[in-house]
Amino acid sequence: MERIRVAIVGYGNLGRGVEKAIKKSPDMELIAVFSRRPAAALNIKDEKVAVYNIADAEKYVDEIDVAILCGGSATDLPVQGPQFVRLFNTVDSFDTHARIPEYYETMERAGRESGHLAAISIGWDPGLFSLNRLLLEAVLPAGSTYTFWGRGVSQGHSDAIRRIAGVKNAVQYTIPVAEAIERVRKGENPQLSTREKHIRECYVVVEEGADQERITREIKEMPAYFADYDTEVIFISEEELDRNHSAMPHGGFVIRSGETGEGHKQLVEFSLQLENNPEFTGSVLLAYARAVYRLNKEGERGAKTVFDIPLAYIYPGLPAALREKLL
C-alpha cells in the first residue's frame, strides 16, 4: 500500500496525540517530528522517526506529503502556518476565532503560490462542531443552535490561573449547566446567558503562605475568563492535583432545536464524550491530512476548512466501497 508520509510539527500533547493516531492508520507513516527542541529532549521511541529543527524544514520537502501543525494559535501557527504551507501540504487546528478570516486569507494566498493545500481550523471546535452547526442550520433554517462544552479541562483557563501570583499549578474544568441542556433538549429554545450555560471549577495549588482569599478574588474577577461565570475555586495539594486532575477529558454538545411546517419540533444533537482530548483532536487532524493529500494530488491548492472538504476524502476506503458499506 502506498502510505502517506506525515510530519508532526510541535511535539506537545497534540503532537503526541497525532503520533498515536498514526499508529492506528495503516495508510499513514510518521516520517519526522519538527521541533525547536533537540532530539534528545523529545524522547521519541521509534527509531525510524527523524527529529528535525523547525528552522530547517525546507531541507525535507521531498520526504513529506503532509505536515500536521500542532503548535498553539496565539504565537506558533501565525508564523508556522505560512512557513510550512510554502513547503508542504498542511493541517492545523487554528482556533483564535476572531482571527480566522485573516489566517484563512494568509494560508489561501501562501498555498496558492506554493502549490500546496492547507486544511485550517481542524479539530472538534472549530472542526466537527462547526460542521454540525452548518449542516443543521442548512437543514433546519428556522430554529436555534446551542453549543455546550465540557465537562473538560480548558488549557487556556488553567494557564490564566497559573499566571496569578502565588499560584503553583492549576486545572480548570468547564462544566455545562445540566438544567440548561435539559431545557434545550425539551425544545424550549431558551435565551441563555453566558452564566446560565457553563460553570467553571478551578483546582488550585498555591505556594506556601500565599493569600488564598486574594487568589480566589483574582480568579473570580478575571474579565472574559471568569467574571461572567459562576466560578468555584478549590485549593488542593500538588499530590492531589497530580493524582486526580492530570487526565485530559473533554466533550460537549451541538444541539439544533428547529421547527418545520406548522410547529413540528425537530431536535438534532451531536455530542462528544472524550477521555483524552488531545488524542481525539490528533485523530481528527490526521483524518483531514488524508483529505489534504488526496485533494492536492487532484490539483487543489490554497486553504480549506471542514466546510469545503467532501467527507469521502477523509476516509481510507474508495468511493464505491464507501457507498456500499456506509451509505
Place this chain on the structure above:
Amino acid sequence: MERIRVAIVGYGNLGRGVEKAIKKSPDMELIAVFSRRPAAALNIKDEKVAVYNIADAEKYVDEIDVAILCGGSATDLPVQGPQFVRLFNTVDSFDTHARIPEYYETMERAGRESGHLAAISIGWDPGLFSLNRLLLEAVLPAGSTYTFWGRGVSQGHSDAIRRIAGVKNAVQYTIPVAEAIERVRKGENPQLSTREKHIRECYVVVEEGADQERITREIKEMPAYFADYDTEVIFISEEELDRNHSAMPHGGFVIRSGETGEGHKQLVEFSLQLENNPEFTGSVLLAYARAVYRLNKEGERGAKTVFDIPLAYIYPGLPAALREKLL
C-alpha cells in the same frame, strides 16, 4: 435575490414536506409539482405553483433548476431517477440499500450524458446518518459503530401488516432497546443481535369478525419484517388509530464508540428526535437541492451522495460569511 427554481416530483407526505421546507427558504421557489394525478386531486393552495403530468416533464426543462424526486424507492425512483436527470438536476432519497451501487451507476451515467447533477440517497438514513458513520469511522478507526432507529413509524412495516387478510389499517413503531443504548453509551462495545437492538410495536385495526390470533401469529412470524424481533401486537379501533397514531414521529442515533492511544475511550453520538419525519427529510432534500444547483453551475455532472458534497454548498450563505459565523 436570484432564487433556485424547484419542482417536486410526487406529491405524497415527502413531497408536502419539501413544499413546507421551501416556504422557510427565501432563496428557493416552488415552480411546479409533477404528479400522475390531475391537478384537482392534489389540492395545492398556492396558485403560482403549476401542476404538470410526470409524462410531460420534458416540456418544462427551461422552467426548473432542480427536480426533487419524492417517489418511493421500490418502483418510482428506478424509473423516474434516470428519466428526470436527463432533463433536470435532481435530488432523491433512494434507500433500497442493496441496490444503491446499481442506482448510483445508472444516475452517474445518465447525468454525465445530459450534463445534469443528481444527489442520490439523501435524507437522514441514508443521508445524515451515513455522513456521520463515515466521519466517525475515519476519525476513530478503532471502534464500533451502532445505528439505532426510533421511536418512530416505519412505513414499510406498517404496509406489510396492512397486506394481511382481515387487517383494515395498521401503524408500526420501531423502538430502540434502551438497555442496548445504555451499554453502548457506557463504552462496553457490545455485540448486539437484531432482537437486542430494536423492538416492534404494532397497532392494528381489524375487519369485523377477523381472527385476531391468526393475525398476531402472521405478524410475529413474518420473515425479515418481524420474525427476528420481539414484536407486540395491540388491536385498537379505527378511531383510536386516527386519534393517537396519525402523527409521523421518528428519530434515531448513530454512536461511534472508539478508542485512541492506550485504551482511552472516545464516544461520539449523533441523534435525531423528529416530530415529523417527512418534513425533516424534505428539509434535508431541499438543502441538498441548493448544493446540486451550485455544483452543476460549476460544471459538476453525474451522481453524488452526501459523501461527495462539501457542506458549504448546502448552506445559503457565502463561504467567507460561513467561516466567520459558524466555524
